Amino acid sequence: xxxxxxxxxxxxxxxxxxxQRALKKSNIANEVVVANDGQKALDYLFGKGKFAGRDPDRMxxxxxxxxxxxxxxxxxxxxxxxANPQTRYLPVVIMTASKEDIDIVxxxxxxCNAYVTKPVDFNR
Amino acid sequence: xxxxxxxxxxxxxxxxxxxxWGTSLCQFYQTREDLLDILGPYFKAGLENNEFCVWVTSDExxxxxxxxxxxxxxxxxxxxxxxxxxxxxxxxxxxxxxDKSILARLDKAISLGFDGVRLEFDFSPDxxxxxxxIYHDEIETISRYNIIAIFSYPRDRFDAVGLMEIxxxxxxxxxxxxxxxxxxxxxxxxxxxNALVRGEEKLKAVFSHMAEGFAYHRIVLDEKGQPCDYIFLxxxxxxxxFLGLKAKDIIGKRVTRVLPGIEKDPADWIGRxxxxxxTGKPARFESYAKVLKKWYSVSAFSPNRGFxxxxxxxxxxxxxxxxxxxxTKTEWERTFNSVPDLIVLLDNKHRVIRANKxxxxxxGLTPEKxxxxxxxxxVHGLSKPPxxxxxxxxxxxxxxxxxxxxxxxxxxxxxxxTTPVLNDLGEVTGSIHVSxxxxxxxxxxxxxxxxxxxLEIANQYTDLRSLLxxxxxxxxxxxxxxxxxxxxxxDSGNIPYYACDDFNAQFPGLESPLSIKSDRCMCVNVIKGxxxxxxxxxxxxxxxxxxxxSRFLTTDNQGDRGRTCHVCNTLGYESVALIxxxxxxxxxxxxxxxxxxxxxxxxxTVKLFERVSSALGISVQRALAExxxxxxxxxxxxxxxxxxxxxxxxxxxxxxxxxxMDGYSQAMLEDYADKLDEQxxxxxxxxxxxxxxxxxxxxxxxxLSRVVRSELHLQNVNLSDLAGSITRExxxxxxxxxxxxxxxxxxxSFGDANLLKIALTNLLxxxxxxxxxxxxxxxxFGFDQQDGxxxxxxxxxxxxxxxxxxxxxxxxFQRLHSDKNFPGTGIGLVTVQRIIQRHGGEVWAEGEINKGxxxxxxxxxxxxxx
Numbered sequence: 001x002x003x004x005x006x007x008x009x010x011x012x013x014x015x016x017x018x019x020q021r022a023l024k025k026s027n028i029a030n031e032v033v034v035a036n037d038g039q040k041a042l043d044y045l046f047g048k049g050k051f052a053g054r055d056p057d058r059m060x061x062x063x064x065x066x067x068x069x070x071x072x073x074x075x076x077x078x079x080x081x082x083a084n085p086q087t088r089y090l091p092v093v094i095m096t097a098s099k100e101d102i103d104i105v106x107x108x109x110x111x112c113n114a115y116v117t118k119p120v121d122f123n124r
Numbered sequence: 125x126x127x128x129x130x131x132x133x134x135x136x137x138x139x140x141x142x143x144x145w146g147t148s149l150c151q152f153y154q155t156r157e158d159l160l161d162i163l164g165p166y167f168k169a170g171l172e173n174n175e176f177c178v179w180v181t182s183d184e185x186x187x188x189x190x191x192x193x194x195x196x197x198x199x200x201x202x203x204x205x206x207x208x209x210x211x212x213x214x215x216x217x218x219x220x221x222x223d224k225s226i227l228a229r230l231d232k233a234i235s236l237g238f239d240g241v242r243l244e245f246d247f248s249p250d251x252x253x254x255x256x257x258i259y260h261d262e263i264e265t266i267s268r269y270n271i272i273a274i275f276s277y278p279r280d281r282f283d284a285v286g287l288m289e290i291x292x293x294x295x296x297x298x299x300x301x302x303x304x305x306x307x308x309x310x311x312x313x314x315x316x317x318n319a320l321v322r323g324e325e326k327l328k329a330v331f332s333h334m335a336e337g338f339a340y341h342r343i344v345l346d347e348k349g350q351p352c353d354y355i356f357l358x359x360x361x362x363x364x365x366f367l368g369l370k371a372k373d374i375i376g377k378r379v380t381r382v383l384p385g386i387e388k389d390p391a392d393w394i395g396r397x398x399x400x401x402x403t404g405k406p407a408r409f410e411s412y413a414k415v416l417k418k419w420y421s422v423s424a425f426s427p428n429r430g431f432x433x434x435x436x437x438x439x440x441x442x443x444x445x446x447x448x449x450x451x452t453k454t455e456w457e458r459t460f461n462s463v464p465d466l467i468v469l470l471d472n473k474h475r476v477i478r479a480n481k482x483x484x485x486x487x488g489l490t491p492e493k494x495x496x497x498x499x500x501x502x503v504h505g506l507s508k509p510p511x512x513x514x515x516x517x518x519x520x521x522x523x524x525x526x527x528x529x530x531x532x533x534x535x536x537x538x539x540x541x542t543t544p545v546l547n548d549l550g551e552v553t554g555s556i557h558v559s560x561x562x563x564x565x566x567x568x569x570x571x572x573x574x575x576x577x578x579l580e581i582a583n584q585y586t587d588l589r590s591l592l593x594x595x596x597x598x599x600x601x602x603x604x605x606x607x608x609x610x611x612x613x614x615d616s617g618n619i620p621y622y623a624c625d626d627f628n629a630q631f632p633g634l635e636s637p638l639s640i641k642s643d644r645c646m647c648v649n650v651i652k653g654x655x656x657x658x659x660x661x662x663x664x665x666x667x668x669x670x671x672x673x674s675r676f677l678t679t680d681n682q683g684d685r686g687r688t689c690h691v692c693n694t695l696g697y698e699s700v701a702l703i704x705x706x707x708x709x710x711x712x713x714x715x716x717x718x719x720x721x722x723x724x725x726x727x728x729t730v731k732l733f734e735r736v737s738s739a740l741g742i743s744v745q746r747a748l749a750e751x752x753x754x755x756x757x758x759x760x761x762x763x764x765x766x767x768x769x770x771x772x773x774x775x776x777x778x779x780x781x782x783x784x785m786d787g788y789s790q791a792m793l794e795d796y797a798d799k800l801d802e803q804x805x806x807x808x809x810x811x812x813x814x815x816x817x818x819x820x821x822x823x824x825x826x827x828l829s830r831v832v833r834s835e836l837h838l839q840n841v842n843l844s845d846l847a848g849s850i851t852r853e854x855x856x857x858x859x860x861x862x863x864x865x866x867x868x869x870x871x872x873s874f875g876d877a878n879l880l881k882i883a884l885t886n887l888l889x890x891x892x893x894x895x896x897x898x899x900x901x902x903x904x905f906g907f908d909q910q911d912g913x914x915x916x917x918x919x920x921x922x923x924x925x926x927x928x929x930x931x932x933x934x935x936x937f938q939r940l941h942s943d944k945n946f947p948g949t950g951i952g953l954v955t956v957q958r959i960i961q962r963h964g965g966e967v968w969a970e971g972e973i974n975k976g977x978x979x980x981x982x983x984x985x986x987x988x989x990x
Binding site: 012068097100 | 776
């Protein structure tokens, strides 16, 4: 069975742990690939750098994207995802601590599919 | 004694009776005694009637003897000098003519006060010649004056023809015929005599009835033969009326007695009359008699030598009238010529009838030379009237017209008005054309307009560069100066050029860096206000101006020369003006005018800029203030943004660890539940609660800082709708609670929607929180009308609070309830307060323990409706 990979992009290890735990608790058993900064996320998605020669089957089916990351932030990642035809239609859920309107607006403007704030209530 | 002082004289000869002056009789005697028959009574009458008697004879001795016999008191008369006996030789003198002697005797007689002369010629005709002389000339002379004469001839010398010849030449002749004296009067003579008598009667009639005064006088001469007096001989009724004198009181009297002081009268009556009487030349004149205080028009004539008559009328009234008119005329003339307005009287062909002095002067002519000239030619130099000519209009429509005329030939601008002159038929014969010189006025008007334009510029621009550029532009237009610059004093004491137009390219570079500590330029003096008003190139308001720099620099003013700016002159600027820009007492800069030509900055120009410079000063200050304001606002905005971004980052970063704490605690509670006892679970719960609290606190602080810093976006806000959505949300958070929400609908206000939402969220949230323990919780949102303003409130019937802690309520972190009972961060009310304050309103509260609390607030943004 092909694994439906969920990609989690977040730089905070605690958030990562708690999110993974929350996913488990919600019985979401997909494999979770973690990238802890934007650049690594992009490299993985496009098979670059460290992830050159990554198995194409291992493209995630949904991306949980944090916004506030060093170097390459969430918006940049989202932009590039949407810019590339290979990845354009990937569902992206922005997951962030920010409740700021400005971020929500920008998120949707850049083309995220959903926007949730941490801590996430996965039941919802 | 009634004497008739006209020409009728008593002859003394009964046969003849009265004769008139000028009569010459002849007598033919046979014996010398015959002579006395006639001459005795003849001379007696003469002597008694104030006549000077002369007997010219060749027989002096006998005559004297004869006279003594017939005239008893002849001695008296001889002594008196009234009688003269003279030999014929002495009488005629060398010339053998006797008319001169006759006149001499007459003059002497008059001067002695006699009425005339009574003559007797008694001398034998020339023995040798045998010719009978007929004394034509003598008779002629006698006839003209107050003289009576008898020519006595010896009878036997003449034959009948000779006799008749002589008789013909005399009025009548006396001849002894058979012992009786008879009168031979030629018929001519008789006719004449009758005519004369009748004439006299006619004359008398006229005399007494004529309206004019008439008087007849005999002149009196002094020793030198000059007229010194005259005697009234006859006056008519009119005379009596005019002078208020009666004839009987003055006849025979001298005028110096009748009208004392007349001899001193400047009109010289006696002198003038005397001249008439003596020369026989008539005179007509009008004179003022001081003695009588009247004016007379006099016609004086002399029918006989030594005598004169006058006809006169009293023209005092007319004279007074004339004088009045003359005075008025003079006054009018003076006024006409002293009025500074230019006045011309024009006829309806545009010719000058009359010009006043002001007009004539302006044209460079005399008033006389102006007459007859065509006004359009002499004033405007045109060959026909100009279109605007108000005189043409007046002539056409008989109305007054006014026009403003600019005529450089007369030196400027004039306000011209023309008033029609109409004749008796109502036709226009011309107009009175008055021009008032309004050149100065217009100049002032122009200056005012110019000032106003500058003031408009000063007010229009708030941006410094635009302001100065516009000012410089306008200055160039108004002054025609080539170069205009504005220096402003900056904080470091430099006075660089902030705006300059058309200065020689090097100029700004050389001159801009100038410090007020330097002493090499007039600019510094002007800026420092150290100008000396006694110097001709400084004004009393502290400006500097030179209309010829080359000339100025060669003057001997050592002290100032050292300070002058040679740069201006070196670059060829001959006209330079520096006018300080003042704000109150401070000088903040100067206006610099320059031109290569001389005389481009006259005093008028400098004064104009002095007047507008303070307006410019204020404007510059305002512009600078605006610049400062913009700078600060920009800085503030930047700082705000930085702060915002900082707070955002900070809060975000602060939240992350809290998230972890909360998350792990929850994970522990879930995953290690079986390994934890109650206390352990409790403590983990506490950890969670604390971290959540902190998260909330961070949110609140972030919120508060935003509230304080954010820009207000004012709009109409429906507070009722807002309250509604907030309360619905609140209910949703605790759906099991029973809360009654009463919201007054339709409450609209004006303010920042976001902030008001936050405020209401806080207030309603609090109400919701503090009614948690209530069984029938009731939360109200409504308004009261207090003191004429609308006061909103959020009221609950929950836990309430003690009024004595009211001061602490709105302070950050000050809570009136412990966290145990009612969780909260203590920031909420502070935030509400800040929001309401930013809306210009107030917030306050009332409460009672366990009864509830009411929070009131006002929003003073002006547009509270309903």
